[in-house]
Amino acid sequence: MPSKKTGTAPTKTSSKPPATKGKGESKNYKMQFDIGTIKHLGLQMYSTLPPVIGELVSNAWDADASRVDITIPTGAITDDSEIIVKDDGDGMTDKDVRDAYLVVGRDRRKDKGDAPTKKGRRLQGRKGIGKFSAFGIAGEIEIETVKSRETSRFVMNYAKMEKNAPRREISMPPLSATGNVVKGTQVTLRQINKYRNRPINIQALRRGLARRFSIIGSSQGFNVFINGTHITPQERDLKRLLDVDTDGDQYLWEYDNVEIEPGTGWAVSGWIGALDRTNELEDGIQRGIVIFARGKMVQAPFVFDATVGQQYALSYLVGELHAEFVAKPLCTESAEV
Ligand SMILES: Nc1ncnc2c1ncn2[C@@H]1O[C@H](COP(=O)(O)OP(=O)(O)OP(=O)(O)O)[C@@H](O)[C@H]1O
Numbered sequence: 204m205p206s207k208k209t210g211t212a213p214t215k216t217s218s219k220p221p222a223t224k225g226k227g228e229s230k231n232y233k234m235q236f237d238i239g240t241i242k243h244l245g246l247q248m249y250s251t252l253p254p255v256i257g258e259l260v261s262n263a264w265d266a267d268a269s270r271v272d273i274t275i276p277t278g279a280i281t282d283d284s285e286i287i288v289k290d291d292g293d294g295m296t297d298k299d300v301r302d303a304y305l306v307v308g309r310d311r312r313k314d315k316g317d318a319p320t321k322k323g324r325r326l327q328g329r330k331g332i333g334k335f336s337a338f339g340i341a342g343e344i345e346i347e348t349v350k351s352r353e354t355s356r357f358v359m360n361y362a363k364m365e366k367n368a369p370r371r372e373i374s375m376p377p378l379s380a381t382g383n384v385v386k387g388t389q390v391t392l393r394q395i396n397k398y399r400n401r402p403i404n405i406q407a408l409r410r411g412l413a414r415r416f417s418i419i420g421s422s423q424g425f426n427v428f429i430n431g432t433h434i435t436p437q438e439r440d441l442k443r444l445l446d447v448d449t450d451g452d453q454y455l456w457e458y459d460n461v462e463i464e465p466g467t468g469w470a471v472s473g474w475i476g477a478l479d480r481t482n483e484l485e486d487g488i489q490r491g492i493v494i495f496a497r498g499k500m501v502q503a504p505f506v507f508d509a510t511v512g513q514q515y516a517l518s519y520l521v522g523e524l525h526a527e528f529v530a531k532p533l534c535t536e537s538a539e540v
Pocket residue numbers: 258262263265266290292293294295303304305309310311327328329330331332333334335387388
């Protein structure tokens with residue numbers, strides 16, 4: 204569970220005085236929720252850092268951010284540790300927070316349409332639940348966001364949500380601006396209940412994030428930093444690990460817009476390769492093929508229906524396939540992670 208301190212007083216930061224009273228902005232933020240759904244979406248589906256941070260990075264992409272700064276503690280996690288993900292994207296107004304962010308399960312593509320962003324990006328978000336992934340590792344999520352010179356700041360606390368589960372609604376007081384956010388959105392995770400015994404493996408997190416997004420890298424105008432160090436597209440490149448045959452050629456199969464079922468328009472691009480099976484893989488690199496849609500991983504590394512052991516060779520496959528059709532409504536089921 205994210206916190207043993209069910210129903211206890213808020214943390215020092217969440218007890219700051221509310222913003223100016225009397226205006227619309229000073230009204231408490233309200234969120235209606237079903238605790239079973241939150242448990243399922245956060246606590247059960249996400250238990251490691253790369254996918255959790257990945258959801259926040261994905262939100263930054265959708266908000267047209269050009270820079271995302273992730274701050275990860277370098278020592279073992281303590282009660283006071285914080286993980287921060289800050290983007291310089293569009294941010295949200297008070298109204299955006301209430302009408303979009305706090306509406307669980309809102310399909311933004313249905314609500315606002317699926318047009319590309321101002322920067323021409325295809326939206327990755329669609330289910331209105333990605334933000335809850337952080338409850339998989341943290342008991343508290345603070346949002347501070349700025350748009351049109353308006354700051355909104357509030358804390359979602361899992362223990363409080365559990366306490367309010369029968370009412371199916373939680374009310375969160377608006378907090379005053381810290382002054383640390385001038386543009387975009389900052390998400391701070393507290394009450395981190397993982398990584399208590401050994402420090403977070405930052406190298407593995409870098410690789411995990413690099414592999415989750417084909418849009419990370421300066422050519423896309425989307426730059427992600429961990430503790431100030433840029434994640435480069437090279438960190439996603441696993442082709443360098445491929446085995447070679449006796450002629451020195453890599454075991455590599457490449458696909459350029461290949462229709463997987465004739466007449467369907469379901470086309471994939473990308474590559475699959477075979478690793479040298481005697482090689483130990485570096486930290487954080489998982490074997491298997493990943494599927495991307497709109498630059499985001501929608502299927503974690505897998506080897507189709509092969510069972511490792513039964514079809515031994517398949518466990519040495521690695522690769523990435525881009526399948527835009529899984530983002531279309533017809534195929535939503537296959538896009539589930
Ligand atoms: N960093 C951010 N900057 C600006 N707006 C954001 C940010 N994070 C979330 N939002 C807004 O809050 C909404 C809800 O975010 P959430 O991640 O829960 O769902 P989603 O991105 O729409 O879909 P998915 O469940 O696929 O992630 C987003 O659609 C967006 O409007």
